[in-house]
Amino acid sequence: MTHVVQTSEGAQELAPRDRSSERELLLETGAVLRMSEADAAAAIAEAVGTDDETFLLNMGPQHPSTHGVLRLMLELRGETVLRTKPIIGYLHTGMEKTGEDLTYLQGPTNTTRMDYASPFFNELVFCLATEALLGVEIPPRATWIRMLMCELNRMASHLLFLATNGMDLGAVSMMLYGWRERDLVMQFFEKVTGLRMNHEYIRPGGVAVDLPDGWRDDVLNILDVIPGRLDEYDQLMTGQPIWRDRTQGVGAITPEEAVALSATGPVLRSTGLAWDLRRDMPYLAYEELEFDVVVGTYGDVFDRYAIRLNEVRESMRIVRQIVDKMPPGDYRVQDKKVTPPPRARIDESMEALIHHFKIFTEGFRVPEGEVYVAVESPRGELGCYLVSDGSAKPYRMHIRGPSFYNMQTMPHMLHGGLIADAVAVISSLDPIMGEVDR
Amino acid sequence: MADTEAPEAEPPEEAATPAERHGVPVVSSRGVDVLFPAPGEYLRVVEALRGEGFDLCVDVTAVDYLTHPGRSLPEGVAPERYEVVVNLLSLEQRQRVRVRVQVPEADPTVPSLFGLYPGTEVPEREVFDMFGIAFDGHPDLTRILMPEDWEGHPLRKDYAVGRIPVQFKATGGTGR
Numbered sequence: 001m002t003h004v005v006q007t008s009e010g011a012q013e014l015a016p017r018d019r020s021s022e023r024e025l026l027l028e029t030g031a032v033l034r035m036s037e038a039d040a041a042a043a044i045a046e047a048v049g050t051d052d053e054t055f056l057l058n059m060g061p062q063h064p065s066t067h068g069v070l071r072l073m074l075e076l077r078g079e080t081v082l083r084t085k086p087i088i089g090y091l092h093t094g095m096e097k098t099g100e101d102l103t104y105l106q107g108p109t110n111t112t113r114m115d116y117a118s119p120f121f122n123e124l125v126f127c128l129a130t131e132a133l134l135g136v137e138i139p140p141r142a143t144w145i146r147m148l149m150c151e152l153n154r155m156a157s158h159l160l161f162l163a164t165n166g167m168d169l170g171a172v173s174m175m176l177y178g179w180r181e182r183d184l185v186m187q188f189f190e191k192v193t194g195l196r197m198n199h200e201y202i203r204p205g206g207v208a209v210d211l212p213d214g215w216r217d218d219v220l221n222i223l224d225v226i227p228g229r230l231d232e233y234d235q236l237m238t239g240q241p242i243w244r245d246r247t248q249g250v251g252a253i254t255p256e257e258a259v260a261l262s263a264t265g266p267v268l269r270s271t272g273l274a275w276d277l278r279r280d281m282p283y284l285a286y287e288e289l290e291f292d293v294v295v296g297t298y299g300d301v302f303d304r305y306a307i308r309l310n311e312v313r314e315s316m317r318i319v320r321q322i323v324d325k326m327p328p329g330d331y332r333v334q335d336k337k338v339t340p341p342p343r344a345r346i347d348e349s350m351e352a353l354i355h356h357f358k359i360f361t362e363g364f365r366v367p368e369g370e371v372y373v374a375v376e377s378p379r380g381e382l383g384c385y386l387v388s389d390g391s392a393k394p395y396r397m398h399i400r401g402p403s404f405y406n407m408q409t410m411p412h413m414l415h416g417g418l419i420a421d422a423v424a425v426i427s428s429l430d431p432i433m434g435e436v437d438r
Numbered sequence: 439m440a441d442t443e444a445p446e447a448e449p450p451e452e453a454a455t456p457a458e459r460h461g462v463p464v465v466s467s468r469g470v471d472v473l474f475p476a477p478g479e480y481l482r483v484v485e486a487l488r489g490e491g492f493d494l495c496v497d498v499t500a501v502d503y504l505t506h507p508g509r510s511l512p513e514g515v516a517p518e519r520y521e522v523v524v525n526l527l528s529l530e531q532r533q534r535v536r537v538r539v540q541v542p543e544a545d546p547t548v549p550s551l552f553g554l555y556p557g558t559e560v561p562e563r564e565v566f567d568m569f570g571i572a573f574d575g576h577p578d579l580t581r582i583l584m585p586e587d588w589e590g591h592p593l594r595k596d597y598a599v600g601r602i603p604v605q606f607k608a609t610g611g612t613g614r
Contacts, residue, residue, distance in 0.1 A: 032559075034578035037586060089583040094599075096568075097592055101599055132468060259494050259529070262557025273529070280532050368510070371468060372525050372536060374496070385499055385523060389506040400497040400525075408560050437583060 031415035033075055033083035040073060053077050059422065061090050067164065067426065068433030072410075079418050084411035088404075091437035099397035103363030104130050107394065109200045111384075114399055115435035116197055117160050120146075120153040121377040122399070122435075123202035128283065129373040129386040130204040133366050136338060139330040142206035143284050148219070148322045149192070149201065150284075150375075151315045155226070156185040157378035158308040158315075161430045162233060165305055168427035169246050171237055181229050184222050191218065205339050206332025219323055223316055230312060238306065247302035251413035251425035254299060261412070262405045265380025266307045267429060271299035277376035288325070291318050301421075301428040308430070311378075337364050363392035379403050379430060401435035460486045463512040472536045474515045480539045481549040484524065488554055492526035492535055495555035498562055499523050500541075500569045504595040519543035520571055524551070541571055550576040568593035 005012050035043070040056055047055065060071035069090035075083040099110050107130065108123040115122050124146055131138060163178020186196045191212055193199040201208050237243045253263075255271040268275055276293040278286040294310045296303025332339050340359045341352040368390040374383040380402030387396040406429050413425045457464050460483045462475040475483040501521045503509060511517055518540035526535050541548055550573035551558040562573045563582040570591035573579060581588060590597055 032578075036580060089581075089585070092583040094592055097599060260556050262495055262555065264494075264496075275529055280529075281534075369467075370501075370523075372470070372497070372534070381496060383497055383525070385497065385525070387501055389509070395506055396501045398497075398499045400499075404560065404564075405557060408557055 031083060031411040033073055033085035033411065035073070035085060054082060057419075061087075067431055070426070070431065070433055070436075072422070072426075074414070074419065074422065076419060079420070081414045081417055081419055081422060084414045086407050086410055088407070088433070088436050091433045093438070095438045096397055096399065099394055101393065103392050104204050104366055104394065105359065105363050107397065108203055109198070111397075111399060112198045112200055113434065114401065114438055115377065115379065115382070115403070115432045117432050118153050118157040118378050119197050119199055120149045120202060121375055121382050123200060124150060125373055125375045125377075125382050125384040125399070126386075126397070127202050127204045128375065129371050129384040130366060132371045132373055133369050133386060133388050134204070134338065134364075135367070136205060136333050136335055138206050138333050140285070140327045141210075141329040142331050142333070144322055144326050145207050145211060145331060146202055147284050147286070147289075148211075148319060148326070149189075149207075151318045151322065152185050152188065152219070152222070154315045154378045155312050155319075156182045156189075158312045159185070161308050161378075162305075162312075165427045165430075166237060168423050169243070171243065174233070174236060177229065177233070177236075181226055184225060188215075188218050188222060191215075203332070205335065206330070210331040216323055219319060223320060223323075226312070226316060230309065233309060238309070244302065247305060247424060247428075248300060249298065250301045250421045251417060251428060252298055252300040253409055253413055257412055258299065258409060261408045263380070263409050265376070265378070265402050265406065266304050266311070267380065267406045267409060269294065269307055270296035270303035272297050277374060277381060281374075283373075283375055289318050289321050301424045304428040304430075308378075365390060365392050366394075374400070377402055379432065379435070380406060399435075399438060401438060403429070403431040403433075404436045404438075407431055407436060463514055465512050467536070470534050470536055472538060474512055474538055474540070477539055477541060477548050480522075480537070481551070481554075484526070484537060484551055485554055487526055487535055487537070491528045491530050492533075494527040494529060495524065495551060495558050496527045496534070497523075497525040498551065498558050498565060500565045500571055500593075502569060502593065502595045515540060520546055520569060522548055522565065522571060546570060547572045547574055549574045552576055567591070570594065 044056055054075055054077045057074045057076055058071060059074055061069040071087040073085040073087060074081055095110055095114060099107060102110055107126050111122040111126045112119040159178050159182040163175045163182070166174025166178065189199065190196050192215065193201040193208065253271060255273045258268045258271045258273065272295055274293045274295045279293050291314050294307045294314060296307055340356045345352040346356055366388040368388055370387040372383060372385045374381050381400065382402055383400030385398040386394055389395040410425060410429060414422055459471060459473055462473050462479055462483055465472045473483055501523060502519065503517065503521060504519055507517055509517065520541035520543065522539045522541055524537040526537070539548055548571065550562055552562070552575060559577065560582065562576055563580060565571050566573060566579050567581045567584050568591055580586065584592065
């Protein structure tokens with residue numbers, strides 16, 4: 001039954017379909033499942049009673065390892081995943097629409113709730129976009145405070161990842177340790193901003209308040225405690241054979257796939273591409289700091305884990321430099337248009353009171369224009385596209401959430417793998433659904 | 439690569455005409471080139487930019503300019519209600535470029551970039567969901583954030599900010 005056909009690529013053998021290997025059939029189906037709910041229901045109903053071995057399985061949205069409310073529609077043959085459709089939108093609250101109805105000063109309260117594991121980055125990217133449109137230059141101390149908070153936030157976010165990643169793969173004690181170390185950082189955040197998350201600390205023009213007395217000791221204390229704990233994680237997970245078996249070679253993607261699918265952050269770096277906006281397109285004052293970009297080799301779950309673990313170390317290196325170099329001066333720009341008058345002036349000057357009132361009710365006007373600004377969040381490129389029509393509220397505020405884009409790589413990572421590895425892959429992407437759905 | 443550089447070299451010769459890149463008007467905005475192709479030229483321009491080394495499509499989004507028609511555009515670009523905004527990134531040159539396409543209200547359709555950048559599948563679905571702009575050649579143009587049976591496109595300017603109906607029956611109010 002075999003035919004040999006001459007083609008431009010040489011002789012090609014045409015064999016009956018049932019002689020195709022498992023891998024060939026897999027390649028044929030592709031990785032992304034594109035099917036509506038109704039079609040899926042019909043397909044399931046049709047398959048009942050037949051000897052069709054592929055079936056559809058819903059995972060989530062209330063599955064403990066789906067990190068929030070992510071739902072996957074998996075097409076399986078036995079235990080092998082063929083195609084996947086991530087179904088999102090369960091946390092969609094129209095934050096981009098809401099952003100059009102808030103002043104520029106209120107904007108960060110909205111964006112900070114998107115990626116709730118790294119709120120400072122969301123505030124930062126909105127403020128950088130606003131400042132670019134305003135054309136104000138913020139004082140050096142504000143820049144360095146922003147960098148300090150962001151790097152500490154990167155540590156907190158990655159520690160949260162290590163905790164949940166461990167838990168998802170069965171190292172439950174890791175969850176407790178990760179949360180414990182993250183709490184050290186959260187306590188510092190609370191001391192500085194008054195809140196553990198959703199701070200609205202970074203504001204257009206600078207930051208809300210100066211760092212409290214004794215902040216250096218608090219930060220140095222964090223830097224003293226965490227390195228030892230990270231070494232313990234290495235013992236608990238990195239070097240452990242079960243952990244390696246569970247993560248190495250699982251959910252691998254190539255650099256070409258990652259770039260084509262617009263993946264950024266640790267997902268892109270795990271494939272070996274050293275791309276980090278802090279180094280490659282520096283913002284704030286990152287060009288004055290010394291740090292390494294951590295890259296992987298195989299693009300698998302283990303690489304993504306190892307990158308985040310080592311990025312905590314790099315962030316600590318950065319934080320130490322910031323502590324040494326923190327410049328004195330203003331923590332917000334002394335531009336009367338953007339910054340409210342100091343509290344003491346309000347008691348003695350009617351104009352200051354009016355000015356204060358107007359800034360917080362009407363807000364300040366931002367010149368017409370459009371801008372795209374991006375920062376390196378713990379998950380990848382976090383961008384803000386801001387359009388102003390010259391009023392006190394953004395005409396359009398769009399946030400490019402890295403998790404939203406990184407999610408596209410998931411079907412390709414899961415394709416041909418086992419369903420038990422799906423949990424490892426989801427976890428390794430570290431998606432924050434608040435940012436995916438906005 | 440050589441033929442893509444030719445249009446860039448032109449502007450200095452005819453300083454009076456607006457700058458062009460790949461045959462479409464271009465404006466430099468805070469160090470980033472912003473290109474304004476017509477919907478018909480959109481795919482060709484993005485393909486040419488990809489040939490130049492812009493290998494990562496960072497973002498696809500849209501803006502509804504219904505209530506802000508007087509925005510500044512380069513000469514020769516007629517404002518339309520919608521604008522699709524594409525941000526591209528070159529990892530090699532460490533550069534960004536932005537493409538803004540005017541999309542008419544009467545026929546809100548642009549070609550999909552899926553063939554050039556598979557990573558635009560999800561953002562194009564989002565733009566379709568939020569603005570009702572259709573992408574020709576997209577493999578799965580369905581709603582993504584809103585429920586499948588939702589009516590309307592929330593980020594359009596004629597779509598009101600949502601509110602939850604609250605009944606204050608005890609006050610005997612107007613029943614808002």
